[in-house]
Amino acid sequence: QQQVKQSPQSLIVQKGGIPIINCAYENTAFDYFPWYQQFPGKGPALLIAIRPDVSEKKEGRFTISFNKSAKQFSLHIMDSQPGDSATYFCAASLTSYGGSQGNLIFGKGTKLSVKP
């Protein structure tokens, strides 16, 4: 019920390509779905997040697509650049609750390499 499954584990694309990372969740009560970006030797940083009342959210070259009925969401990176090479984590939580129910459940991460 509390798992978030992320795929693929690693991804290599050419510069300008559109990598897509997918996540699936089980708990239908989740209402907050962020993506975090982590560069080597650094802590994760919030990239973009979506709530289930919309099906898509764009911020610059990054887009989240959300499919509530399928319990899936994905990250698309348009016109990918070598500087986008990082590990990406999806996550989910119940933001309306305090305590443990409000904690983020993370996917296992996708290591993205964008080749020049």
Next chain:
Amino acid sequence: NAGVTQTPKFRILKIGQSMTLQCTQDMNHNYMYWYRQDPGMGLKLIYYSVGAGITDKGEVPNGYNVSRSTTEDFPLRLELAAPSQTSVYFCASSRTSGGRNYEQYFGPGTRLTVT
């Protein structure tokens, strides 16, 4: 603002030794968290705190202890270090408002090796 700071950046421990990982945030966030990150395994929650004086276990609390005497500080204590505790440890903080949790801000991490 410095955000979330962690010390030390690196540490090597011998089996059975103890140590404290320090975490401080200057954003006046009420929530603070400790995670460990192992290769290919994502982030696992060790302990979290909803405010000063209140802490609770996460997914993988065994072998660790925490305290939260102030809003700013959330140290993680390792007693009797074991090789299984070799990992990268991240501290994070977030605020809540109107019953909703907001973005978690992460520190730079502490890389711990137990040999």
